[in-house]
Amino acid sequence: MSTIDSVLAELLTIDGATGAAIVDADSGMALGTAGTPPFSLEYAAAGNSEVVKAKLRTMSSLGINESIEDILITLTGQYHLIRVLGGTGASTLFAYVVLDRSRANLALARHKTAAATADLQI
Template identity: 70%
Template sequence: MSNIDKILGELMRIDGASGAAVVDADSGMVLGMSGNPSFSLEYAGAGNSEVVRAKLRTMSNLGITDTLEDILITLSNQYHLIRVLETPGLSTLFVYLVLDRARANLALARHKLGEQTPKIEI
């Protein structure tokens, strides 16, 4: 049984978190979401699926065989963190976390994200 809601609830406890979602990068479909950012998490999840796919494609084209862990997008008032999940045999999944830049500690948020995402069960 999936524990997505529980993990997203834990991520929302991070200082400055305003939204979190688990997204299927292959389809752009949001599998679960929490919070209330000033924009649609469903639309953001679909859009960031393109970012993840583009990065994975670029890595492949360059012959880079490392594992993609995360992507940081820095806006003037927000941090957007994308943490790619290891899901052998399944679609590429990622956790998308939106943080208020004035309130969040980026290092602690990345640590918490790295701590919680391996616990996700689909």
């Protein structure tokens, strides 16, 4: 069983990672943050909560009965990886990882994020 702090520490070991957070999408609150990206992780957590909720609403409207694994936002200099966590009870939790695009391997980052969050216990 992993804790929020241990998961965040592991996420920061991903090549190119500059910041990470575990977020409750329902409230928009970051349950924990780590790293020093060039912006506020707390604001990013709130904003990305809206992204997750919008995608869940769209899937419901379309009758898509699948689970979200990842949402990827690519910027010119960064990747923003959102990993929706299953088995977390009534609320929707997600891991959010900010990656420097010039130093990150996206496929490896996705794999390592999934592995790091697989047994997170809240």
